[in-house]
Amino acid sequence: MTEYHMGEFEVAVVGGGHAGIEAALAAARLGANTALFTLTLDGIANMPCNPAIGGTAKGQLVREIDALGGQMGIAADKTTLQSRMLNRGKGPAVHSLRVQSDRAEYRRVMKETLEHQENLRVIQAEITEVRADETGAICGVVTRLGAYYAVKACIICAGTFLNGKIFAGEGCYSAGPDGMLAATGLTESLKSLGVSLRRFKTGTPARVHRRSIDFSRLERQPGEEPVTPFSYLTETPPQNICDCYIAYTNEKTHQVIRDNIHRSPLFSGQIEGIGPRYCPSIEDKVVRFPHKERHQIFVEPCGESTEEMYLQGMSSSLPEDVVLQFLRTIEGFENIQIMRNAYAIEYDCCDPLQLTATLEFKDIPGLYGAGQFNGTSGYEEAAGQGLIAGVNAARKLQGKSPFTLERDEAYIGTLIDDLITKGCNEPYRMMTSRSEFRLLLRHDNADFRLTEKGYEMGLVTEERYRRFRAKKEAFEAERKRVGETVIRPSEALNRMLEEKGTSPISLPVRERELLKRPQLCMADLAPFDPGRPVLSRELEEQIDIDVKYEGYITRQEAAARQLRRLSDMEIPADLDYRQISGLRLEAAEKLSKLRPATIGQASRISGVSPADVSVLIIRLNQLR
Template sequence: MSLFTTTYDLIVVGGGHAGSEAAAASANMGAKTLLITMNLQNIAQMSCNPAMGGIAKGQIVREIDALGGYSGIVTDKTAIQFKMLNKSKGPAMWSPRAQSDRMQFAECWRMMLEQTENLDFFQDSVNGLLFEDDRIVGVKTALGIEIKAKAVVITAGTFLNGLIHIGEKTFGGGRAGESSSTGITEDLVKKGFEAGRMKTGTPPRVDGRSLDYSKMEEQPGDEFPVKFSYLPTTKPLTEQRSCYLTYTNQKVHDLLREGFDRSPMFNGRIQSTGPRYCPSVEDKINRFASKERHQIFVEPEGWNTVEIYVNGFSTSLPEDIQDKAIRAIEGFENVKFFRYGYAIEYDYFPPTQLTHSLETKLIKNLFFAGQINGTTGYEEAAAQGLMAGINAALKVQEKEPFILKRNEAYIGVLIDDLITKGTEEPYRMFTSRAEYRTLLRQDNADLRLTPKGFEIGLASKERMERVLEKQRKTDLLISFLENTSVKPEEVNPILAAKELALVSQSLKLFKIATRPQLAFDDLLVISSLKQFIDDNFIDAEIIEQAEIHLKYSGYIDKEKNNADKLNRLENVLIPSSFDYHKLHSLSIEARQKLTKIKPTSISQASRISGVSPSDISVLLVYMGR
């Protein structure tokens, strides 16, 4: 049955972070888009912690924003606290993170999507896919309605055959209080896709009025908070809500161990792999038995709600064990539960079955994004959704795919890791995964990516103009520092205050500014510099760009050179029909892995696990290099 007379350019299945970004991107690029989700009230819901950003994740949100996505704007509009993490380290490690008001976050996302042209909505569950040979042509819903489309993006989150575990209780569901989704996995497996199972979990939510915060350490936001979006849609927070820090103890651990025999993780009922870097509390005390305590972050869910997210206490233990153990944590003695923690198992599809555009190799015009690809985290999902939406729109418009390289964005690292290396556990982004992280800083995401977003028709003219102005003023300030001298009597008082060696002759300002012991703010007492900054309306963002350029130019240039070498290998393309089995000099493992993944370039081939440098040499020789 088909009640829809329109054939859409794109159907997005799922309204989480991936689906919302995919729908917004494709619609803003002119593709007639339909977003289908099981519950329109839960669009972009924060299923787990009420926060965006963090180590490496904050860089991803900045990149999404720079390209023209919505996540940064929504986060800024709904933030209740902002922190820049790792400020004691170099700028490559600085990572923005914001606590959000959970209810406002979902509402803001929906309002922004409803105001997006070319975007329609439909509430139903998709339980079937429509194919014509090796091409997808639409979807079928639980109501039996067939909806046709030129391309489909599946962003099913944890809903594909989702199974929730609390102690010895098990029931179907994609999230607490919501049913799971069936049919999609089965249709894809019939088409030859490989599927697997993964697991994630969430902690209890409790009543903040029942906690004793005097026994905890207050964790306020930054004194001078910034924000995620490069657009002036909101101003930085002037009021913030604090989080709090407390700890587990030996009594908590002993009480938790009492339930291990009823734990689905330890009695074999959960067979799938959970996130290594966000383990459940029972997994932590089991794996790190010698550790006397673990951190518990007490995070408010919003401005006006009393609901609290107990970060660090993710668990699927029986509810009576959860209840006893959490009361042994300082400050939680009289806790009242809103809901218990649980684990959830769900289907995913190993991402080596995708191309760099996130299109599946088996079925044309079918794209996957988010947890279906084996990732974890709102930010990773949103980035994939954005890229899948962009590339699905480009495919329909018969244009070349939009692919970010590893030296261009954390998003490029994320997607390349997934499709080249695959993942057998929920993938999470870290700065350590990016070999060019000095280039991929959170502060320069707009300079790196907004021109690219503008070129494909996603980033607005306003964004592009702001980037050009930022670059112009940064260059202007750097030029002033490189060409303006400062006399000893002007700079020596600054150096003396820092107990640094004094100078005996005039020096260019940039030589003073590059000293690691000096911050740029220390130099603002120099009259010529202060006058220049005032005359040219140089703000803190421009000063930060110039300071990073001056202090880290050697590292930046080295990484650029390394990236150029990598890109030369990216230009050595491998035909998709290449027969690796005819190259007997390749190792057997390399032949098998290369045949399965079908890398598009020598560079990608070199990153495949099991492909050795000697295998790459064989390929280069064969291709005349």
């Protein structure tokens, strides 16, 4: 086929999903001349699985993306159908925001944002080749039709499209998600560049018609008031305009599944890809947990302008007739009508151990990966990586230092560190338990953690930064005031204290001391604190957290400082581990393969012991 030159860009982003969007916006906003290539313009920002953004740990990711100047939180706020703060009773470290989102609206909003972004071109084309020059650095991309674009960096955000293959019962065909085409050309090109690829799989449940459900038989799950927006820029919080519902499987459902298990491609061994344990199909759950009497199903609206409903918890690769049969055993689903069938999808993704913390391939200068292509799962995980890859692609071209986040700074940092030091053997989903610093990485303080950095790096706008400064100053002032304010004993105060189940006071006490009691919060003390300025609900909550968790926060900060010292120790890229005496062979091999950038990264590689790390540090000191 004739190849023809179609233009030049600094950064090419391959894929218009959640990773690709943040990557393209970040690169363009930092001034890089950027092109986003997508298989179909109508597929931009698609949510091929849950019509929801956020959730445990994922909500924190969205907040972090927003605090750094990313787009996901803003788009989620504009398209919210229902919002809930999860884990309210379990402590601030694990409060997580989640919204049901109007997926058609979300696509529209994001596409519009991309189209209006300066320095960014959005192009519908399948990239089938990424080309490197004689030095091995990326120099161009080629489309299926033969168009060549000269580029200096390329970010692969291929999602589940790379050699995508769909399984539904005995049916099996090449495709991307949601009836889109698979990307079939790129794999070979990436392999020849030295990218090591493997197969992962994931699945999605059926979508059903709203009118075929008897909602009177289900539990209603309304949104939560007042709604907390994702974006620190959103001034008017979105409204709850839809309900979700909860249904349950029963023994009959499980029997249908067991009777038909032989028709599942997962159990017949047809699927080779490794699926995530946290996202098991319903047949998986029934087989692995035979004693569980029922499984929960969340019935979620896909949008205001559609009757499609999503059945969270019922992902399956069983044939359509079996899915219909077992769904109809469920109370409220007796007459259910399927609009889109459930399926499993298998796809190529890279081994993230080949990446650095900027998400660039160690041995392929200019090539970056983000999102499901890196072995993760989830829109939020993808978006976070996209932002980091986009920022770094642009910075590198501009001769600036890498922009990376530490484990104690952000879930984004934790996610990337896990990927590049531990790798993943199944699609990686963010969880709060993956962060040893979760009391620091809270939903409420993402801006305190990151906005300053985002501003210095150039992604945070003046407007956002101004608001952040104002909030931060208000917080510091109030924090100081609460520490100085004295509350005097009074009948009314002691009555309130006793009602809250805590002891009355007989002497004046500083407000901060009273707030340390787990039973009390800022709101309780408001009537007894006449000098208090008007505070936002958010700020009040932050003061509460600051006081109550001080001890734990200090503890985690101390642990973070330890970590920092290790991550400040950089390892020269050309260090010959085999020449270091005292290093165990296993450790030397692992380290040679992964070539960690810092002692911190090295210490988290499995097979590298604390003794090995000591030896390494000593060696580095000798080199210094």
